[in-house]
Amino acid sequence: MTRSNRPSFGTLIFFSAAFALSIYFTFAAVQGDFGLFRRAEIQAETRDVARDLDRLQAELARMENLTLRLSDNFLDLDLLDEQARSVLGLLRADEIVIR
Secondary structure, X not given: OOOOOOXXXXXXXXXXXXXXXXXXXXXXXXXXXXXXXXXXXXXXXXXXXXXXXXXXXXXXXXXXXXXXXXXXXXXXXXXXXXXXXXXXXXXXXXXXXXX
């Protein structure tokens, strides 16, 4: 009985399965739902949402300031005059309208 130097069939199947599993897990780590590419997408989306949040907070602060200026506690005559002109179409007696 001579023994050949060829690996047995079971060993070949074992290493083939191990190689296939390592390829699968590597692919899943890069391309999967929780992979590196998805993480980069989430980080970019997070930056966009944070930028939108900052913009909306600035707009909210501006609107709160305008609302405060029109409240009963604080009366800004210039803002009141502007709103009366734009909303109600009011004019002063000494003004001329050019269209």
